[in-house]
Amino acid sequence: AQSVTQLGSHVSVSEGALVLLRCNYSSSVPPYLFWYVQYPNQGLQLLLKYTTGATLVKGINGFEAEFKKSETSFHLTKPSAHMSDAAEYFCAVSDRPSGNEKLTFGTGTRLTIIP
């Protein structure tokens, strides 16, 4: 069974400051990891994903995440927060890269940007 833990249901950062959203996973097989962003009343948009290969993954909107197997983590970072980054962020895991596989989501982190 797989699971995802997102530490911090709410994170607030100042505009221009570093964004760090934490995600830890549990998986009995090599995981495939995803970060999604959700704006109010909208569906999910993929920010980035880790399948195999390079452990530092770069995504859209300046976000990146690093897969650390030893720490079972996949934290999301962005060097400089922008007001438009305010949204809900979900970390997810699956045991295969296929779009046929169900995703297990974390509980989400709401990111607030302080002007």
Place this chain on the structure above:
Amino acid sequence: GAVVSQHPSRVICKSGTSVKIECRSLDFQATTMFWYRQFPKQSLMLMATSNEGSKATYEQGVEKDKFLINHASLTLSTLTVTSAHPEDSSFYICSAGGTSGYLHEQYFGPGTRLTVT
């Protein structure tokens, strides 16, 4: 590419009636579609997985007779909430994926907000 639409985006229905939500993959063929439910300020809960031409697989605790899922073609899946009650009010999101070129992730629809009065 990889656009998934949902219709309607919002629906209000009376208690006891049924409502159908459509999920379409607009520019690719989706062998698999997923239906999620999201309560306010909570995560997504997978309700069921549907594969084209076969019966949906429901997650534990999801009433298959209440939430009818049909995946009749490679571009369309429908979720019908039968005899809706106020507790069925929620945000329903579908995702699609699975065929060549779209194997490595799911593509999400914009969601449907259902309000049962």
